[in-house]
Amino acid sequence: MQERVIVGIDVGTTKICVLVGELDRDGKLNIVGVGTCPSQGLRRGVVVNIEETVTSIAAALDRAERLSGKKIASSYVGIAGSHIASENSKGFVAIHPIIVILHPTISAELWRLRKPLPFLPTVRLSM
Numbered sequence: 001m002q003e004r005v006i007v008g009i010d011v012g013t014t015k016i017c018v019l020v021g022e023l024d025r026d027g028k029l030n031i032v033g034v035g036t037c038p039s040q041g042l043r044r045g046v047v048v049n050i051e052e053t054v055t056s057i058a059a060a061l062d063r064a065e066r067l068s069g070k071k072i073a074s075s076y077v078g079i080a081g082s083h084i085a086s087e088n089s090k091g092f093v094a095i096h097p098i099i100v101i102l103h104p105t106i107s108a109e110l111w112r113l114r115k116p117l118p119f120l121p122t123v124r125l126s127m
Helices: 051-066 103-113
Strands: 005-011 015-023 029-038 077-080
Touching: 005 051, 029 051, 029 077
Parallel strands: 005 077
Antiparallel strands: 005 015, 015 029
């Protein structure tokens, strides 16, 4: 049976918190790991130093991975503030039809298409 791991990241002004949960057969979520780190690079919910913010998130992720024993590949991320907005967009990449598309290729191309969001640091991409 495939493991069903759910990860949530809360990016706050004072701390970054990562919870790792595992769904059991009954659909119950059991918390198997927690990682926290003081938040740096944020002022009132706004990223003012992207490098410090990414370092804080990476540290919280690392702690959660070590405690849970799980490799975190994707997550739900929460960040709040009146400055938060979203935009739907579409894009495409022309790929030569003879090339065999492997998972890293798809990830790289999709990652290249993304529009950078100045308020949300990018830590990992998963597919």
